[in-house]
Amino acid sequence: MKRVSLFITLVLVFSLFAFGGILDTIKARGYLVMGTNATFPPFESFNTQNEVVGFDVDIGKAIAAKLGVTLRVVDFAFDGLIPALQADKFDIILAGMTITEERKKVVLFSDPYFDAGQVIVVRKGYKHFTDVAELANEKVAVQMGTTGDLMATEVAGIVLTRFPHFTEALMELALRRVNAVVIDSSTADAYVDFNPNLEVGSPVLSAESYGAAIKKGNEELLDFVNQVLKELKTSPYEAMLEAWF
């Protein structure tokens, strides 16, 4: 009898490891791994202590805390994030990543957590733009693989340079090697605040929403993330109203 119960216990313990879902795997490991590209303030950037900080990091921390684990942030090239997620290098991408139909073919996206759009950043005093099509014949820099890259790529006659990091694209602009950078609006504002020689030279040119990306098959993690996002978006007051009325 003893032997049988020992056997059953072993089978149960073993099956927990063998068949446990992604949430059990993360809990057993003790940390959640978030992939990002930390040249995207205020969502993710390096502080002076060389830590990645920002809105996305705080969302990652909230998800990790609900799982009872810590958060590890991995800085990666933006256009390599999805392949690395597929290769299990991270559990989740939080990188101000726009939910697009193309990306939805290969990853799961959480509910949207931030509304965004592209703008054109220029050196102060340079001409302004009202439409992306006006970038024809302009020298423009973008971050490789971003929605800004896609948008600029469609402009016939554009002279486009793609960089792994936004910092490099904006450096190129400051150094007068290009005349415009297509970049997400909130991040443009953050960079312009720090660089008095640059300004936003267009209205917001697209309507995009950011979502957390999760590997297909990890629906359990997706549901969990959506639950956490919902809780973050709902104030305690709203939750009380919902509970009592």
Ligand code: ARG
């Ligand atoms: N929202 C844009 C996109 O999804 C740019 C995101 C860039 N994010 C970053 N962490 N560098 O393509």
